[in-house]
Amino acid sequence: MNYLEHIGKYFLMLKQVFKRPQKGKIFRDSLVRELDDLGNKSLGISAFIAFFVGGVVAIQTALNVDNPMIPKYLIGFATKRSIILEFAPTFISIILAGKVGSFITSSIGTMRVTEQIDALEVMGINSLNYLVLPKIITTIFFYPFIISIAIFLGIFGGWVAGELTGLFSSTDYIDGIQLEFKSFFYVYAMIKTMVFAFVIATIPAYHGYYVKGGSLEVGRSSTRAVVWTSVTIIVLNYFLTQMLLS
Amino acid sequence: MIEVKDIHKSFGDAHVLKGISATFEAGKTSLIIGQSGSGKTVFIKSLLGLHTPEKGDICYDGKNYGNMSTDERRYLRKEIGMVFQGSALFDSSTVEENVMFPLKMFTNQSKSEMLERVNFVLNRVDLVDANNKYPSELSGGMQKRVAIARAIVMKPKYLFCDEPNSGLDPRTAILIDNLIQEITDEYNIITVINTHDMNSVMEIGEKIIFLQHGIKEWEGTSNDIFKTDNKAVTDFVYSSNLFKKVRQAYLMEDKK
Numbered sequence: 255m256n257y258l259e260h261i262g263k264y265f266l267m268l269k270q271v272f273k274r275p276q277k278g279k280i281f282r283d284s285l286v287r288e289l290d291d292l293g294n295k296s297l298g299i300s301a302f303i304a305f306f307v308g309g310v311v312a313i314q315t316a317l318n319v320d321n322p323m324i325p326k327y328l329i330g331f332a333t334k335r336s337i338i339l340e341f342a343p344t345f346i347s348i349i350l351a352g353k354v355g356s357f358i359t360s361s362i363g364t365m366r367v368t369e370q371i372d373a374l375e376v377m378g379i380n381s382l383n384y385l386v387l388p389k390i391i392t393t394i395f396f397y398p399f400i401i402s403i404a405i406f407l408g409i410f411g412g413w414v415a416g417e418l419t420g421l422f423s424s425t426d427y428i429d430g431i432q433l434e435f436k437s438f439f440y441v442y443a444m445i446k447t448m449v450f451a452f453v454i455a456t457i458p459a460y461h462g463y464y465v466k467g468g469s470l471e472v473g474r475s476s477t478r479a480v481v482w483t484s485v486t487i488i489v490l491n492y493f494l495t496q497m498l499l500s
Numbered sequence: 501m502i503e504v505k506d507i508h509k510s511f512g513d514a515h516v517l518k519g520i521s522a523t524f525e526a527g528k529t530s531l532i533i534g535q536s537g538s539g540k541t542v543f544i545k546s547l548l549g550l551h552t553p554e555k556g557d558i559c560y561d562g563k564n565y566g567n568m569s570t571d572e573r574r575y576l577r578k579e580i581g582m583v584f585q586g587s588a589l590f591d592s593s594t595v596e597e598n599v600m601f602p603l604k605m606f607t608n609q610s611k612s613e614m615l616e617r618v619n620f621v622l623n624r625v626d627l628v629d630a631n632n633k634y635p636s637e638l639s640g641g642m643q644k645r646v647a648i649a650r651a652i653v654m655k656p657k658y659l660f661c662d663e664p665n666s667g668l669d670p671r672t673a674i675l676i677d678n679l680i681q682e683i684t685d686e687y688n689i690i691t692v693i694n695t696h697d698m699n700s701v702m703e704i705g706e707k708i709i710f711l712q713h714g715i716k717e718w719e720g721t722s723n724d725i726f727k728t729d730n731k732a733v734t735d736f737v738y739s740s741n742l743f744k745k746v747r748q749a750y751l752m753e754d755k756k
Contacts, residue, residue, distance in 0.1 A: 368588060377578070404568075
């Protein structure tokens, strides 16, 4: 199957996904379950990575800014900007593409190969709407929350790194992160996050839903889903940056 | 009644169903038999609308499935129960949640009413004290029973079973066969079963359709199958010495 066919099939899938849920209560139950599986269980790894990446960014900036003419508060300023604009929304989204994407593909793919999706269809249930819509809604509305926490922890990680290494003072760092705060940068990060969240929910769902074969194919499909989700995020990141910041 | 008229289905170059016609009546257990690759599963999945035939009609009580709107199809599917070959139970849900799922989705019953119905059907399939178990904790026979319970919980008009006793020991296989037969009689439903199992053919086959290479090669009852001289059928059904002897004994008895 060529790429155009896959793209066409992906959009036809979305057409089925965005239908009114057949039963409100079941949909709400699914949302709560997905919130735990895709949201809650991603918080820990995102927080851990954000904290250490923040620390690394601050240390690297400090080590590269050794000219005495450059004020030390720029370390905090650069760390804040890097984390808000790029590291939190993009880097964490790529991590989530791996973690959540493989979970979505393997769970839906296993349902496909064990005929559970056929069972849903035979019952008269729109399986795409039932399985994928709660995932999209959960990721789109919960991931901005995760990324906001990641931004906070990343900046905090930078401060901790300064305290532990003594490369820059706490006062300089705090002055830097307070310097020239542009709220649009946060909005930009949230827009990117929501677009990436949609990609993280739908591309793996596509790969899982249309898998054919057995457990080996489900595994291969999970790998393919993570690769394509990451590639799509990187490409969209380029275009979104161009559109929103230039 | 389900009427199937001249259906064709291909996958790429493989022409799997080559013009099959058949009728299935209420209160009767109809069996589709044939070798692996003869098109049985594709046939039953075409009846269910999981595959779309390129040609031919499938009519449920006179209404052509191909001409139905999406809503009409969804409504029809609420009247269909299906037992899949691998049971297709939702593996992260308990037995009770599996059986209750169609009720939650399509009815406005209270929790207690749904629970009452779930317990009734679980009792009907002789499955007690298993409500809170997960499918992985059950034996193959018990999983099949849960699948049957889920299939009949909405009081379907049509029941489809894809190899319901594959992988089961002979005793459990007979129990499952008998259970399906009883449910068919009790609720006067149309039951269509795909099977390889010759015991099922002899025990519950009120109507038997033999498929070979995607063509309906033969049709008859379990009595007719003893008398037929269709070579393809006899080669398939009487491939074991045991069944050859059973057939000889039947024919000798019949002559007397």
